[in-house]
Every structure is written in C-alpha cells, then in structure tokens.
Amino acid sequence: MYNTTAFLYEATAAFEQPETTCEEIQAVFQQAGIQPPGQLGDLGSGTGLMSILFAQKGWQVYGVELSPAMMAIANHKKQALPVEIQARLHWEPGNIQSFALPEGMRLDAAICLCNTINHLTEWHQVEAFIQSVHQALRPGGLLVLDSDRLETFQGYFNHPPTVVWEDETRRVTRACAFEESTGRARHRAMVEQATPAGWQQLSEEDMALQYHPEVRLKEAFAAAGFQLENAAPFNPFPSLYRDLIPKVLWSFRRL
Ligand SMILES: C[S@@+](CC[C@H](N)C(=O)[O-])C[C@H]1O[C@@H](n2cnc3c(N)ncnc32)[C@H](O)[C@@H]1O
Structure with a gap:
C-alpha cells in the first residue's frame, strides 16, 4: 500500500484543494477553542501534505506514518521549506493503532485525514486507533478525522x-x-x-x-471517552464528487 504508487498520491488521491481543506479544519479547531501554537498529531501523515500546511499555520506537527515511501516524499519536500517551518515538522515511522509519543509530549489536537481511518480494515484496528489517540491527546484535546460514506x-x-x-x-x-x-x-x-x-x-x-458505519464510529469514540463535537458533510473533492457528499468530517473531544 502506497509504496510504488506513493509518487502519485498527491496527483490522484490527495485533497483537491489542500489549502482550503486546511482552512476548514483550522476553523473547526478554532470553534472548539483550540489554536496554534500547540502540538498537533498528523495520524497517517502520508506525504506531509497537511502536516506542512498546519506547520505553516504555526502548529508543531508530529506525524505517524506506516509507508516509508510516503514518508520519504514528505522528508524530501521538507528540505525545500524555510528553516522555521522545517523546525515544526517531525514524522515518525509507526502504526496509528499503537503509536507512542516521545517522552513528555502530549497532543493538543490531532488530524487523521483523507480516509486514513478507512485503511484500518478490521474493527479491532479502529478500536486500537481510538485508544491510542485517547492516550496521546491531552484532556480537552480535539481529534478531527474524515471517513468515507457508504455511497x-x-x-x-x-x-x-x-x-x-x-x-x-x-x-x-x-x-x-x-x-x-x-x-x-x-x-x-x-x-x-x-x-x-x-x-x-x-x-x-x-x-x-x-466502510465503517457512522453509528458504529460514533459509539466506539463515545465508549473510549470522547465527546462528539460535530459531524458534518464534507466534500474536499468538489470537481470529482458533484452528485454526492463523499465524506463525514468528525470532531471528537477527548474527555
Ligand atoms: C489516503 S492517505 C492520507 C494521507 C494524509 N493523511 C493526507 O491527508 O494527505 C492514507 C495514509 O495513511 C497511511 N496509513 C494507513 N494505515 C496506517 C497505519 N495503520 N498506521 C500509519 N499510517 C497508516 C498510508 O500509508 C497513507 O500514507
């Protein structure tokens, strides 16, 4: 997964207008009273597309990513950024089902975007992911994630x-x-x-x-100690999806 096709991710599968998507998510954080500077986790950080945009907004970003090929692209892009942005970006190889943060780090916020949760194909993996995020976020911290709808x-x-x-x-x-x-x-x-x-x-x-049914996701987050802040229709691919809303954008607060 995302090995020999990593070079194509931003051309064929990433958000159509990443800057606009980043603004939308930043607005969700702001509405929840969470703003940079702070520590943001990018879970399944891929080619660093969203990590970089959030670092440019002032977040200190800690990404976790399974695919070495995707992370190599992220690190390659990092070299071309101003040093103060580079200093806000760190990606670590790892699995979002079982990641641990460096000693002393706690996340103020986290993102898990572009259907990364749908890559967790077994339900126990989703549950492990939810537990890991709960451990990583500070109390009151916010997770924003998108999931693909059945349609x-x-x-x-x-x-x-x-x-x-x-x-x-x-x-x-x-x-x-x-x-x-x-x-x-x-x-x-x-x-x-x-x-x-x-x-x-x-x-x-x-x-x-x-596909993870929305009711099931909602119940699993609630059972793990998250409060649902919002679940909104989300279409970050406006020219591809004209006839349906492809995703739900969730925000969950860690209690
Ligand atoms: C569709 S891409 C999204 C990348 C990024 N979140 C974005 O918004 O551009 C999904 C990413 O999640 C990564 N991924 C999938 N399962 C993972 C897991 N269990 N742990 C860490 N990363 C994972 C994939 O390698 C891939 O880079």
Whole structure:
C-alpha cells in the first residue's frame, strides 16, 4: 500500500484543494477553542501534505506514518521549506493503532485525514486507533478525522481497470471492487513503464479500504471517552464528487 504508487498520491488521491481543506479544519479547531501554537498529531501523515500546511499555520506537527515511501516524499519536500517551518515538522515511522509519543509530549489536537481511518480494515484496528489517540491527546484535546460514506464506496470504489495517470514514461491503471456484504473495497494499481516495445509492467500494488458505519464510529469514540463535537458533510473533492457528499468530517473531544 502506497509504496510504488506513493509518487502519485498527491496527483490522484490527495485533497483537491489542500489549502482550503486546511482552512476548514483550522476553523473547526478554532470553534472548539483550540489554536496554534500547540502540538498537533498528523495520524497517517502520508506525504506531509497537511502536516506542512498546519506547520505553516504555526502548529508543531508530529506525524505517524506506516509507508516509508510516503514518508520519504514528505522528508524530501521538507528540505525545500524555510528553516522555521522545517523546525515544526517531525514524522515518525509507526502504526496509528499503537503509536507512542516521545517522552513528555502530549497532543493538543490531532488530524487523521483523507480516509486514513478507512485503511484500518478490521474493527479491532479502529478500536486500537481510538485508544491510542485517547492516550496521546491531552484532556480537552480535539481529534478531527474524515471517513468515507457508504455511497462513496458503492459509486466510486467500484470500477473496472481505468488509467488514472499517465505521462510519457509511466502510466498507472487502477481497478476497484466493492463487496456490499462486507463493506470492503479492494483496489489494485498497476504501474507501467513506456518502452520501445510498448507499455511494460513495473509493479502491482493492492490496497483494501473498509466502510465503517457512522453509528458504529460514533459509539466506539463515545465508549473510549470522547465527546462528539460535530459531524458534518464534507466534500474536499468538489470537481470529482458533484452528485454526492463523499465524506463525514468528525470532531471528537477527548474527555
Ligand atoms: C489516503 S492517505 C492520507 C494521507 C494524509 N493523511 C493526507 O491527508 O494527505 C492514507 C495514509 O495513511 C497511511 N496509513 C494507513 N494505515 C496506517 C497505519 N495503520 N498506521 C500509519 N499510517 C497508516 C498510508 O500509508 C497513507 O500514507
């Protein structure tokens, strides 16, 4: 997952207007009385896309990320940033189901964005994630996360092989199959390279995403000691999703 296709994440899967999305989330924090400077956790920080935007807003960011390829891109981008922003960014390899913070650190806020929670395909992984965030946040701290709605899985994570990206040297084809009875969508991405003899396969990568019913998420956070602050329709892909709202944007306060 996100290994050989990491280079494509920002071109094909990341938020369409990341700056606008960052503003929206910053407004959620502000409404909850939480503002930078402070310690922000970016859980499943990927290529650092949102980490960097939040660091530019004054947050001290601590990211946790499973994919070395995604984190390598984040660290590469970091080199080009002003030193005062670089100093606010730290990404650590790790699993959001079981991460521990450095000695003495407590998060004032956390984000887990761009359907990262749907990458936790087993329910016990979601529960472990919720426990880990509860431990990491200070009392009163806020977690903002988005989750994909069932309609998104049915309509968009279910299609035959489709070229999703192409230049003169490489192209990527993705297929998705959604199984209604389990709520599981299986994605397969194939990367090919242009050769004089035509396209030649370089790699193939599988990824599973799981629909988590909203009621179930709400109950699990409540049971773990979070208060639901808000659950709002969320469409950070306005040109892709014109006919439905693909996500819920949640904010949970750690009690
Ligand atoms: C769709 S991307 C979102 C990246 C980032 N949150 C953003 O908003 O751009 C999901 C990311 O979560 C990471 N991820 C998935 N499961 C994870 C886990 N259990 N622990 C840490 N990272 C994970 C993936 O490697 C990937 O980088």
